[in-house]
Amino acid sequence: MKKILITGGAGFIGSHVVRRFVNRYSDYHIFNLDKLTYAGNLANLKDIENASNYTFIKGDITDAEALKVLFTLHNFDGVIHLAAESHVDRSIKDPLAFVHTNVIGTVQLLNAAKEAWKDDLDNHLFYHVSTDEVYGSLHNPDEFFTEETSYDPQSPYSASKAASDHFVRAYHNTYKLPVVLSNCSNNYGPNHFPEKLIPLCINNIKNYKPLPIYGKGENVRDWLYVLDHAAAIDVVFHKGKIGETYNIGGFNEWTNIDLVRLLCRIMDRKLNRIEGESEKLITFVTDRAGHDLRYAIDAQKIMNDLGWKPSLQFEEGLEKTVDWYLTNTEWLENVTSGAYQDYYTKQYQHS
Numbered sequence: 040m041k042k043i044l045i046t047g048g049a050g051f052i053g054s055h056v057v058r059r060f061v062n063r064y065s066d067y068h069i070f071n072l073d074k075l076t077y078a079g080n081l082a083n084l085k086d087i088e089n090a091s092n093y094t095f096i097k098g099d100i101t102d103a104e105a106l107k108v109l110f111t112l113h114n115f116d117g118v119i120h121l122a123a124e125s126h127v128d129r130s131i132k133d134p135l136a137f138v139h140t141n142v143i144g145t146v147q148l149l150n151a152a153k154e155a156w157k158d159d160l161d162n163h164l165f166y167h168v169s170t171d172e173v174y175g176s177l178h179n180p181d182e183f184f185t186e187e188t189s190y191d192p193q194s195p196y197s198a199s200k201a202a203s204d205h206f207v208r209a210y211h212n213t214y215k216l217p218v219v220l221s222n223c224s225n226n227y228g229p230n231h232f233p234e235k236l237i238p239l240c241i242n243n244i245k246n247y248k249p250l251p252i253y254g255k256g257e258n259v260r261d262w263l264y265v266l267d268h269a270a271a272i273d274v275v276f277h278k279g280k281i282g283e284t285y286n287i288g289g290f291n292e293w294t295n296i297d298l299v300r301l302l303c304r305i306m307d308r309k310l311n312r313i314e315g316e317s318e319k320l321i322t323f324v325t326d327r328a329g330h331d332l333r334y335a336i337d338a339q340k341i342m343n344d345l346g347w348k349p350s351l352q353f354e355e356g357l358e359k360t361v362d363w364y365l366t367n368t369e370w371l372e373n374v375t376s377g378a379y380q381d382y383y384t385k386q387y388q389h390s
């Protein structure tokens with residue numbers, strides 16, 4: 040049985056990856072290492088928590104000693120590294136927290152893998168899951184990020200992810216650690232913490248609260264349904280070439296204002312509101328400092344070389360997402376109030 044360590048598996052993208060691997064690969068044992076910060080909680084994984092091929096470990100990737108013990112104890116065959124601080128606005132307020140988790144945490148994890156695997160590098164894999172934000176901001180509508188695009192991170196968040204990508208490649212180059220990387224566009228779907236644009240707006244529309252649009256709402260993002268990202272991660276982990284990077288995206292660009300208007304129309308229909316009622320909540324607010332104008336991914340490489348493609352149209356994915364949030368009201372209340380974090384932190388404080 041292969042033993043796979045997934046870091047950040049209680050978070051938004053991580054929980055979908057953990058579920059997919061636990062359900063699809065009965066010959067793998069999945070170890071989910073997560074610190075259970077505000078953005079990660081085990082309610083995201085209730086349905087698989089008792090699976091015989093799944094183990095949760097509360098822990099911090101910056102803790103070198105704990106990592107050493109874990110790698111010695113479990114002899115992992117592979118690592119899928121998703122644990123990260125992920126919110127750009129938080130990184131603007133507290134850059135060091137992002138350096139700590141995203142840079143130091145990644146280097147600690149690389150060290151642990153390098154040390155544990157040093158006598159048998161070939162039979163292991165370190166997969167770093169990263170972001171398209173490392174490439175910076177596009178201004179020309181004909182341009183796309185490819186795997187050859189130079190790094191040009193603009194926010195403390197993207198700078199920290201760029202640094203962690205560079206460390207992963209440096210460990211491959213210097214120590215021959217077998218690595219693979221992917222850089223994905225904006226994800227959306229169930230279990231997304233309601234600080235990010237889509238779940239924030241769903242929550243606010245539901246509660247008749249203002250929808251804060253930074254600047255004029257003209258910034259463009261490429262959106263991908265989170266389960267499609269999880270499927271891409273599966274493909275990269277199993278078929279990706281060592282040392283390579285794969286860009287993952289939906290070829291699905293939206294200005295923020297058009298996206299929020301679409302969301303308002305869907306919510307009006309689902310909540311039996313008069314058409315146009317939710318749009319009245321749109322409020323233009325001060326722009327994010329250093330706000331990247333446009334991200335656009337060219338995902339040809341993963342499509343052509345590994346045979347992955349997104350499965351859902353955006354409208355269909357948004358409908359599913361809205362339905363999930365309107366059904367899972369308890370989840371939304373508990374993450375917003377911090378109740379899950381209190382509950383799970385207490386439950387695991389002595390582990």
Ligand SMILES: Cc1cn([C@H]2C[C@H](O)[C@@H](COP(=O)(O)OP(=O)(O)O[C@H]3O[C@H](CO)[C@@H](O)[C@H](O)[C@H]3O)O2)c(=O)[nH]c1=O
Binds near residue numbers: 127234251252253295
């Ligand atoms: C929270 C919020 C965001 N926005 C804008 C800022 C962005 O242009 C867009 C999406 O914002 P966010 O949902 O924060 O996501 P963004 O900054 O693009 O970054 C996301 O996408 C990245 C991938 O591109 C991930 O690496 C990040 O972890 C993830 O947070 O909406 C608003 O206009 N109002 C808001 O209240």
